[in-house]
Amino acid sequence: MKCFIYFLLSLNLVSAQDRPNILWITIEDTSPQFIGCYGNKNASTPVIDKLAVEGIRFTNAFSTGTVCSPSRSAIITGVPTYKMGTGNHRSNYPIPDFIHGFPYFLKKQGYYTSNNVKTDYNIANEKAFIEEAWNECSNTASWIGRETNQPFFSVFNFAESHQSRTMSMSFDWYVKNVWNHLPESDRIADSAFEMPPFYNDTPEMRKQFARVYNSIKLTDNRIGALIKKLEKDNIRENTIIFFYADHGEGMPRGKTNGINLGYRVPFVIWFPEKYKHLSPWGKAGTVSSELLNFEDLAPTLISLTGGDAPDYMKGCVLLGEKCSKTRKHLLLSSDRADNGTDLMRTVTDGRFVYSRNFMPFMPEMRYIRYIEIADITRHMRADYKNNKLNALQKQLFKIRPAEVLYDIENDIWETKNLADNPNYKGILNKMRKQLKTDILKARDIHFAPEYEIGLLSKSGTAYEYRLDKKNYAFKNIYHAASLSGFRGKETTQKQIKLLKSDDKIVRYWAIVGLMSQDTRFVNSYKTDLVNALDDNYSPVAITAAAILYNCFESKVAENRLKDFCKSDNMDLALMSINYLLYVDNKIPFIETIKKIHELPKRNYNVKAACMDFLGILGLVDNNSGTEN
Known part of the structure; x- marks a missing residue:
């Protein structure tokens, strides 16, 4: 229509017209909620x-x-x-x-x-x-x-x-x-605006949000x-x-989040x-x-x-x-931002937004250096530590669910996840199915770890590689990835079985899925994880080491992680350090991370991850980047 x-x-008009000039005005990092014509009465945007x-x-x-x-x-x-x-x-x-x-x-x-x-x-x-x-x-x-x-x-x-x-x-x-x-x-x-409800409404936060x-x-x-x-x-x-x-x-919670x-x-x-x-x-x-x-x-x-x-x-x-x-719908994507690895895929019809978290062991407030150096982040983390946040505000610091469903028409700030609400089961299933259909059709290349994209890019392009059905068996890869984030005994058993696949990327998604599992479901499979520690595909071995260290305090896994952190391959080094940001006991890695940060030829992301690690422990000042 x-x-x-x-x-x-x-x-009968087009042929009589001159071709138009076109001016693009692009601005950065802005959501419509903060523009006057989109309903924000506190905003001052008369030109827009x-x-x-x-x-x-x-x-x-x-x-x-x-x-x-x-x-x-x-x-x-x-x-x-x-x-x-x-x-x-x-x-x-x-x-x-x-x-x-x-x-x-x-x-x-x-x-x-x-x-x-x-x-x-x-x-x-x-x-x-x-x-x-x-x-x-x-x-x-x-x-x-x-x-x-x-x-x-x-x-x-x-x-x-x-x-x-x-x-x-x-x-x-x-x-x-x-x-x-x-x-x-x-x-x-x-004082001249309303705070989004997922932020603590304090004078310090208002000063920053202004x-x-x-x-x-x-x-x-x-x-x-x-x-x-x-x-x-x-x-x-x-x-x-x-x-x-x-x-x-x-x-x-905005930029970098899917x-x-x-x-x-x-x-x-x-x-x-x-x-x-x-x-x-x-x-x-x-x-x-x-x-x-x-x-x-x-x-x-x-x-x-x-x-x-x-x-x-x-x-x-x-x-x-x-x-x-x-x-009638769009497929959207969100991946690594600076040193903060991630993979989220989203389907929206405009009113409902359904997002699938494939690496939900990291919270929405995952560690990204560019965010960590901000005063507002320091206030948020301090308020969380001192138990000054309500349940919604605390959720930003906790592991994510595998999937979220928001009704944007009635919940513009995405405060109520409807994925577990039985009244929205039909919408959830419809959008799940649509997401799967669209991802399989696109043959999404980012389901290959970035390490793999780096390797294949030496002789070709990711765009073309994804179309190679022999080398990129995407249907099998996506099946393994689709389990990641769902927690339970039955899913764990499936992931352990997939660890024996001949396809290295299938094995990668099996182990990434196990990274997101509850510890009580993983504890029965220590032998399988130890075997994965010797996998010839480094992303599998690294992830197995992170699980073994975090769940069993394995000294062998600890040493393997230290070695991988020192890798000259920046994708492997970043993956290893990034996992350490989310393990419980970071103390054995302090000296290793300090030394890695000073190594030559470390790229920005690796150095940034090192700084985030040290910042978590209070060993560097996030504002100045200097050691405390």
Whole structure:
């Protein structure tokens, strides 16, 4: 119906129109709950709100990934991370030669393309990739460099709402870089907003959370200045404006977590009068509940500018002559963020969000250095330790369930997991089935451990490897992975049996599943775990060592973990240290971790995991990074 309406509106008009300019305004780390036009009366976002009133506001827009580089990988290529192998934050693996940044196709259609300035595309050979995609990519790039009457596609990335401003950098740094750039009348006080219920409502927490509102306010001011420049250059009436955030809010429980708060983003498209016929959603001020994600942006822009999207782009064309039928659900993904490994997959129909935790032995507040250095995290962990949190707030620090189901229409802060509610059994089963169907169809490459992706990327690409049914027996792999997180005697028995599989990745998921089991179910299988300690596939041996050490205080396992922590393979080292963050007795590893942190050629993630380990024990100051 959407495309039919567009057809009627545009009949006999398209050929008479010049091609539109396109301006992308992207902001960082922001959920719609903190934007005025999405219902937050405490927010001050008049520029964004006006765009929404005059344009089309989307309530069901989702990022493809919950941290910047994976989401930007999906945006620039039009390929979701779970197909490309780009879901792990700043991993930089090769992609097939036939996949280009979508502005490359716009250039071929005569558009001038500029990017100001963030790239972070999470792929190998990024410099050549950028040069191919953009006419200009710099902190001064704009539409200015185009030829006379040449249409442009210009991107402006605003970092004012980034997690560095809202939490990670010191409060003094925030004052210097955000607060001092706001007129006094724009500043939002600590008492001028409602706290999300999963945070403790204390003066210390309010002081930190006010940073979110003020950073978004500064962002709104910056967007206003850009739009004035567009008007000053007399090109606004020839320009379609897209506004969106790269993923959810950059605060604890949002960014990096595969729930609605990590995925859902504000998204607005503004059409000038000249191009209003291109909107299939109707008149200005319309609010659309259509489902869209970042996989859709590349094919939409290529189609809008007169081209045909390549076959590898499977996203929907949102507007224009070739717009796609609206879909009924989306598959979303969340993987490693910095040193915090994870794997979550999500299905949403817009109202319900169903997320599957495949590594639930880690809490939502898992250890990620960029989050740990923040004052707000320090307050949260101190309040948890001192028993000052309610049951909901404590849940952020406990192991996760295998699956969560939230009704976003009635529970926007995701406080009530409906997965165990018998009244929602039908919805749960439907979404479980849909998730399985979509993952199997995609042949999700991130069910291979990152260690494996690193190895195969030396001679090929993860995108192509996942299609190799002989070497990547995905149906069997997913069967093993689908057990992970479900706890019980029967599931444990199945996982122990899968430890004898000929497929190394099946064995990996069997042992990862055992990592999430209750100790009382694992205790009967010590011999099987000892045998797994000698597995020729290192990810299996490492995980077996972590279980044996944590459950049985095995000295052999302890020594194996110490050796793996020192590995020159950064993926194996990170896996080992990451497990140590969640074992009960960390004391025997202190000297090993201190030495590893000082070893040469350790990458950022390994060093960050070391710092998190030492920070847990109070051996480093999380604010300064120095030893106590």
